[in-house]
Amino acid sequence: xxxxxxxxxxxxxxxxxxxxxxxxxxxxxxxxxxxxxxxxxxxxxxxxxxxxxxxxxxxxxxxxxxxxxxxxxxxxxxxxxxxxxxxxxxxxxxxxxxxxxxxxxxxxxxxxxxxxxxxxxxxxxxxxxxxxxxxxxxxxxxxxxxxxxxxxxx
Numbered sequence: 292x293x294x295x296x297x298x299x300x301x302x303x304x305x306x307x308x309x310x311x312x313x314x315x316x317x318x319x320x321x322x323x324x325x326x327x328x329x330x331x332x333x334x335x336x337x338x339x340x341x342x343x344x345x346x347x348x349x350x351x352x353x354x355x356x357x358x359x360x361x362x363x364x365x366x367x368x369x370x371x372x373x374x375x376x377x378x379x380x381x382x383x384x385x386x387x388x389x390x391x392x393x394x395x396x397x398x399x400x401x402x403x404x405x406x407x408x409x410x411x412x413x414x415x416x417x418x419x420x421x422x423x424x425x426x427x428x429x430x431x432x433x434x435x436x437x438x439x440x441x442x443x444x445x
Contacts, residue, residue: 321379323378323379324378324379324380325377326378327429327430327431328374328375328376329372329373329375329429330430330432332410332411334411339365339368341361341364342361342364342365342368343361343365344361345357346362348361368388369389372387372388373386376435378438378439378442381398382397383395383397383400383427385425395419395425397443399419399420400418400443401419402417403418403436404416404436405433408426415427415428415432415439
């Protein structure tokens with residue numbers, strides 16, 4: 292089964308002295324079957340704006356608390372905001388602004404549907420068999436849901 296998170300090494304072996312020694316490694320990249328990017332909405336703006344405002348207030352003489360609050364707001368934005376969605380044969384990879392990745396494996400998905408949220412519009416809701424549901428906001432939610440359902444039914 293192909294993995295979803297990156298290249299897969301293939302080892303070539305050489306027999307020497309009664310043992311097998313690796314002589315070369317061939318890395319074959321795994322390309323996603325579908326990729327989409329995050330769809331921006333105006334409710335993405337408050338956390339980084341308040342974070343920058345708190346930082347400015349802290350550096351302008353407001354003390355340590357505004358600096359800590361500003362850094363917390365910016366860290367929250369980096370670790371919680373999606374950047375890109377890559378669909379592989381066996382998993383959906385959600386990439387964040389920070390070096391963070393969430394892998395949702397097809398075997399763990401119960402259903403996929405497009406739902407409308409009041410402030411951001413249509414989103415893709417991924418119901419897992421166990422664990423928390425995942426809400427993603429791709430630029431083309433209908434296409435993403437269709438591709439995910441095709442991958443589930445394959």
